Amino acid sequence: MDRARMLERLSARVCRSALAALRSKPLFPERRSQAYISRRGKPQIFRMSDLTIQNAGHESLKLRNIAEKLHQEGIFTGGPPNLFESAGRLQLSTLVREGLYPFSRVLDIGCGCLRAGYWLVRLLDRGCYFGIEPNVAMLNAGIDHLLTPEIVESKRPSFDNNDRYDFSVFGTEFDVFLARSIWTHTSKAQIQIMLDNFVRLSSRDAFFLTSYLPASWFGKGAADYTGTRWIGKSNTSTKAGLVHHRLSWIEQECQDRGLLATQLEDPPFNGQYWLKIVRAASR
Numbered sequence: 001m002d003r004a005r006m007l008e009r010l011s012a013r014v015c016r017s018a019l020a021a022l023r024s025k026p027l028f029p030e031r032r033s034q035a036y037i038s039r040r041g042k043p044q045i046f047r048m049s050d051l052t053i054q055n056a057g058h059e060s061l062k063l064r065n066i067a068e069k070l071h072q073e074g075i076f077t078g079g080p081p082n083l084f085e086s087a088g089r090l091q092l093s094t095l096v097r098e099g100l101y102p103f104s105r106v107l108d109i110g111c112g113c114l115r116a117g118y119w120l121v122r123l124l125d126r127g128c129y130f131g132i133e134p135n136v137a138m139l140n141a142g143i144d145h146l147l148t149p150e151i152v153e154s155k156r157p158s159f160d161n162n163d164r165y166d167f168s169v170f171g172t173e174f175d176v177f178l179a180r181s182i183w184t185h186t187s188k189a190q191i192q193i194m195l196d197n198f199v200r201l202s203s204r205d206a207f208f209l210t211s212y213l214p215a216s217w218f219g220k221g222a223a224d225y226t227g228t229r230w231i232g233k234s235n236t237s238t239k240a241g242l243v244h245h246r247l248s249w250i251e252q253e254c255q256d257r258g259l260l261a262t263q264l265e266d267p268p269f270n271g272q273y274w275l276k277i278v279r280a281a282s283r
Helices: 003-024 030-040 056-072 081-098 117-123 136-146 149-155 188-201 247-256
Strands: 106-109 129-132 158-160 174-179 202-212 259-263 273-279
Touching: 056 081, 056 136, 081 117, 081 174, 081 202, 106 117, 117 129, 117 136, 117 149, 174 188, 188 202, 188 247, 188 259, 188 273, 247 259, 247 273
Parallel strands: 106 129, 106 174, 129 158, 174 202
Antiparallel strands: 202 273, 259 273
């Protein structure tokens, strides 16, 4: 079995696991249900149909074709075009399993051409999706190809192009922070800014789901990145690149801010491991 097919199967398995978890427990524990009512004015139901798309095989093929088209037009799709659909679906399923609800206010950091946004905008309530992407051409391509005018009007996603990791531009707190394939390019100072903003702009029970590439110890394997700039494709560079960080460093930075970082047990997808960060007091 080739590597791409193996990764697709992994993504599908995680999706099934997330759906099974949703079926096996109440979707709205009393506290979360009350929060939903107070925010939206009336109770809502998280339908299983919100997580599935009719004629999924056709939808999968459509997304792969769109990713290939964007790639041919010179738009970076956030990774290999053949993994665009499965990588986006994996982000959705992992978020749901870890505590995403339709009413969650989600900040998609480095949302790119909406690899995850395609799924999240459709699932979330109106006005609950926020995306930051400095690469204007990349973001506009995603909006044009993956969101219809009807969806934009009904869901009202918000976007910003700042490259300072300034999450305050939206004027709200967030329940979920997502950074897939971001810490695999950022400096330690940039990670610190994101953690500071998570502390400052997150709701009480918020979580931060991010992926990273672990650095090795004692000079074996990939070295811990100590540079000061973004490495990889961006709004200012067309050169590919990746960086690695030590989990112990991330854990200490979180601890210093009253946060707790946990590496999820999921197998790595495209080499990257998931980290879930929460306030230590909420555990």
